[in-house]
Amino acid sequence: MATIAAVEFNSWPAHYNFPPFFTYFKNNLQPNRETQAKQLSIWIQLIKDYASKTRLFSIDHSHPIFTNTEISRSLTQEGISTIFDEMIRTSQGEYVDASKKDRIFIWWQSKEVWAKVLMQSAEKGGLLNSVATIYELLNDHTPLEGMEEAMLVKVLKVLEASGKCEVMGGAAGGSVEGVKFFM
Amino acid sequence: MRRRGVGVGAVKDLKAGQEKYKEKGNLLQENLIDELSRNLDQFKTKLEAFAAKHRSAIKKDAKFREHFQDMCATIGVDPLASSKGFWSEMLGMGSFYYEIAVQAVEVVLSTSHLNGGVMSLGELQNRLNKSRSKSLKQTEVSCEDILRAIKSLNVLGKSCGVIASGKSKSEYLIFCVPEELSLDNTTVVQYAAQSGSPFVTVDSICSNLGWTTQRADSVIKTLICEGIVWVDDTSRGRMYWFPSLFMANKGFD
Numbered sequence: 001m002a003t004i005a006a007v008e009f010n011s012w013p014a015h016y017n018f019p020p021f022f023t024y025f026k027n028n029l030q031p032n033r034e035t036q037a038k039q040l041s042i043w044i045q046l047i048k049d050y051a052s053k054t055r056l057f058s059i060d061h062s063h064p065i066f067t068n069t070e071i072s073r074s075l076t077q078e079g080i081s082t083i084f085d086e087m088i089r090t091s092q093g094e095y096v097d098a099s100k101k102d103r104i105f106i107w108w109q110s111k112e113v114w115a116k117v118l119m120q121s122a123e124k125g126g127l128l129n130s131v132a133t134i135y136e137l138l139n140d141h142t143p144l145e146g147m148e149e150a151m152l153v154k155v156l157k158v159l160e161a162s163g164k165c166e167v168m169g170g171a172a173g174g175s176v177e178g179v180k181f182f183m
Numbered sequence: 184m185r186r187r188g189v190g191v192g193a194v195k196d197l198k199a200g201q202e203k204y205k206e207k208g209n210l211l212q213e214n215l216i217d218e219l220s221r222n223l224d225q226f227k228t229k230l231e232a233f234a235a236k237h238r239s240a241i242k243k244d245a246k247f248r249e250h251f252q253d254m255c256a257t258i259g260v261d262p263l264a265s266s267k268g269f270w271s272e273m274l275g276m277g278s279f280y281y282e283i284a285v286q287a288v289e290v291v292l293s294t295s296h297l298n299g300g301v302m303s304l305g306e307l308q309n310r311l312n313k314s315r316s317k318s319l320k321q322t323e324v325s326c327e328d329i330l331r332a333i334k335s336l337n338v339l340g341k342s343c344g345v346i347a348s349g350k351s352k353s354e355y356l357i358f359c360v361p362e363e364l365s366l367d368n369t370t371v372v373q374y375a376a377q378s379g380s381p382f383v384t385v386d387s388i389c390s391n392l393g394w395t396t397q398r399a400d401s402v403i404k405t406l407i408c409e410g411i412v413w414v415d416d417t418s419r420g421r422m423y424w425f426p427s428l429f430m431a432n433k434g435f436d
Contacts, residue, residue: 035296035410
């Protein structure tokens with residue numbers, strides 16, 4: 001298994017030890033379209049499972065998951081980019097910086113699902129009709145603990161669009177200061 | 184004392200004696216054949232009675248079934264041979280194997296996006312029995328049952344079949360592919376299976392099978408297209424891995 005992480009991740013798919021899993025072949029992963037589709041989908045599922053277990057919210061090309069030292073295989077940069085592109089295409093990923101395209105946020109749950117989780121957590125925490133800071137939402141053992149701030153803002157925007165909260169600050173490139181949840 | 188040997192009379196006697204022996208010999212032979220026939224008939228009748236009596240055991244127990252098949256083989260009876268007739272009607276053996284064949288093909292096809300429609304017999308048996316156990320009426324099947332069932336699928340031509348992959352009787356690969364697997368293709372799959380490594384290279388094919396590069400390339404191309412191999416691009420050249428051989432015991436899902 002790849003030499004990673006503080007948190008134990010043990011759900012490696014069988015393919016992780018299968019050398020062709022790491023092949024990027026000319027302009028594609030596997031030359032057989034069906035095989036490539038399967039290869040891509042297993043990689044994406046692995047990234048999501050790994051991310052959700054280890055609370056990883058963004059990833060770039062240098063992450064050790066793309067190398068398996070035990071079988072001496074590594075995905076090339078192009079291979080990793082292909083995976084990222086597919087995650088973005090299917091709304092499971094998003095460029096952190098669209099001009100650089102080197103790192104992506106991992107949406108192992110969709111923004112909409114996160115919004116629901118956040119709302120439930122706000123209710124439970126007695127935050128309705130009061131203002132909470134970003135810090136509070138991302139720390140103190142909330143379900144969103146560890147989420148990158150930029151991602152939280154996107155989740156809040158979803159919630160705001162459905163009228164469940166109001167985001168304070170964040171206008172004209174400023175940072176978001178807090179959020180008010182409505183009953 | 185009469186002298187033996189010389190004289191016309193002696194010759195005639197000898198000849199008569201030989202005739203008598205021949206007659207007796209023929210008679211014995213005829214008797215023997217008759218007896219054998221009768222024995223066989225009796226045996227067959229007993230076997231049929233046995234089959235009728237133990238029909239449910241034959242259906243439920245793979246080992247029992249195996250012994251029964253062996254007994255049938257010794258008297259030259261193949262319960263699977265005809266779709267009509269006493270055997271299939273009496274035992275329903277025809278439809279039993281047909282059912283297994285259909286299920287086996289379904290399993291192999293359902294994983295074809297992972298292994299190109301090639302699967303080891305052991306893995307197939309595991310998966311088949313897992314899904315059969317979910318339906319209470321269905322019993323466990325043995326590897327021999329599966330082999331028999333697949334072999335009886337002659338109607339499907341060369342799209343479905345078995346490849347001996349090792350020295351022991353139980354080592355087989357089952358394949359079910361949309362395009363007929365040519366002899367060259369099955370040869371390479373078999374070579375890989377018997378080589379002990381789950382991968383091949385063009386070089387290993389050429390040196391072990393004595394082929395030209397072109398011939399090996401052509402097979403590799405087909406195997407890639409069918410998804411039977413996945414490509415592994417390494418700095419030392421390309422290796423072609425068989426998911427069916429790699430995951431023989433691990434269950435790729």
